[in-house]
Amino acid sequence: MKLLIKNGTLVLPEGERKADLLIENGKIVSVADKIDEKCRTLDVSGKYVLPGLIDIHVHLREPGFEGKEDIESGSKAAVKGGFTQICCMPNTNPVCDNAVVAKYILARASEVGLCKVHPIGAITKGEKGETLSDIGKMKSVGVVALSDDGRSVMNSYIMRLAMEYANDFDLKCLCHCEDANLADGGVVNEGYNSTVAGLKGIPRAAEDIMIAREISLSESLGIPVHICHVSTWSGVEIIRSAKARGVKVTAETCPHYFTLTDDIITTYDTFTKVNPPVREQRDVDEIIRGLQDGTIDCIVTDHAPHSLKDKQVEYNSAAFGISGIETSLALGYTYLVKTGKLSISELVALMSGRPAAILGLEGGELKVGASADVTVVDFDKSYVIDGSEFVSKGKNTPFNGYKVNGVVEYTIVDGEIKYSN
């Protein structure tokens, strides 16, 4: 089985290059200026050929919340968004805190057979922050990281034990940073707009304190740690200074944190409700700087699909989360590349090579011998985002009506076309 991708602009580790790319038996076998081969050929002139995108922070909701999303609909959404590998968070029902649930997710993903799905196990049983999950057993079936995403492990002693124990199994803790006492049931960023809207605010400090705590633990134990969805300017500063003194900390952010401010919450549109909350212009600016200078290592979506009934309620009652996997690449291109903040290669590294490196996943580079996970995208093509057209069950996007550039034309996983526009 061969597949030839002709006339595209390849985003290679060494930079962009107009070249052809040949795939055989699921591997990239040749990259050259001109390849002629009698086989299925995709002429992608004018389009970019990227290493398959990798999202290390998504919610697939299965098992337990299939009304919001399931592994099949989430995988379809992922390949439509250009993703060939995704890592799903454990806050399902039952929680993925044991090998049985992790195996179930892997089996379902394999039946669906679209993108590669890697489960993330819970740090603590039931994500309760009290006792460690079956970390070793989960690792043995294929869990790629640990997280109690949706909350912090509030007890610092338990968190220390988790980092030490997880490190024995070469698993990294992906830390949702939120001091629950300080957040105190807040629903939006604390600031001018929370005051005007009368909605309870979450101060930046609720996030920053936990970022600083995870860094302190990492630094004192000498164990790497990863910070989830950074939303504050001050959090970026804390991570930047830690990196400067050699702490093994990595960090991610999401498209909504480099595009949106809390000006959008005053209409009470519950599609804007997300945790951590979208903040202010200063935060957006610093997150972009963090992406530019390497303080923030990768872009994830925190794809958090919800059914409409979870969102068509009062703002306080609505579920937190944005369905983001179908719009991430276009938002990244439109707000970071088109604006001159990053090059295409830099954006692609943030969405493919670097997330792979953080979790030690294979992939993330277009090179001969690598698995043929490839995303073909037309950055010239623009469209207007309309959540009702998402293939994800979660139609909850705050970006309805936004005009963006970047349409995924093909998503190829192990040499097979899993999505074509």
Place this chain on the structure above:
Amino acid sequence: MLKSKDLLGLQYLSAEEIGEILDGAVETKKFLKGDRKSTDVLKGRTLVTLFYENSTRTRTSFELAGKYLGANEVNISVATSSVQKGETLIDTGETLDSLKIDFIAIRHPMAGAPALLAKHVRASVINGGDGMHEHPTQALLDMFTLKEHFGKIRGLKVAIMGDIKHSRVALSNLFGLRKLGAEVYMYAPGTMIPKDIEKLGAHIARSREEAIEGADAVMGLRIQLERMNGGLFPSLGEYAKYYGVNADCFKYAKPDAIILHPGPVNRGVELTPALIDGNSSYILEQVTNGLAVRMSILKLLAEYREKNL
């Protein structure tokens, strides 16, 4: 002429619209002073009060405002409604709409609930207080009281004392008073000052005396006991001592200054009994004015509906 079918908050109204409501209330107050309070201005219209929180004065005030104007009036008490069976606010609204009602006065513990309801119903929604957001009819009656007493609002200094952070009364007053040109000073424990409120034009005072100095009106806010249990202040005694308004600090106000309070008052906590019952107190006048203002709002919304819907 109002510019929207709903009255959701003073942040959404122009100074002209506020002025129109206050002017209308001059007429309705005259009518209230008559001995037979009935008219058929709203005959054939129906007002529903939909209260998700306890209330005596606001709810009664809306009900009587509707009745005095000749409207049919129904009140839905949440404890006995299908909300207890898990009905969503949108479903409740659509059901009420199907019952062909014209006005819904809603009180809800969550900010933005009236806006959500308004989006899904043809009826005019009047916000009777939503969470920490707005309580526009209360602020309008406060402003009416000021205007009636002083003949103007522009240039007045109003001191709002107490739990600003959780007070929809304070926020609505701040929006309304600033739009009409008054100065607003606020004083509260640091735990009860919302972030960036000064960007809305409030002066945050460092002492009771600074807030009250030269004020034309001093407004006390009700302190909720649950705030003490939540640790926002140590005890009612300490609150009264350092943050309550008493005769000693009230003498910093202008000699003809008035005392306002949205009620119900915690006697001896936010205001001393002597001030509540004294000559400067307009707290009971505020209740009458609330009726006048709500009647004015219903009339103006009815006019809007006749012309636009």
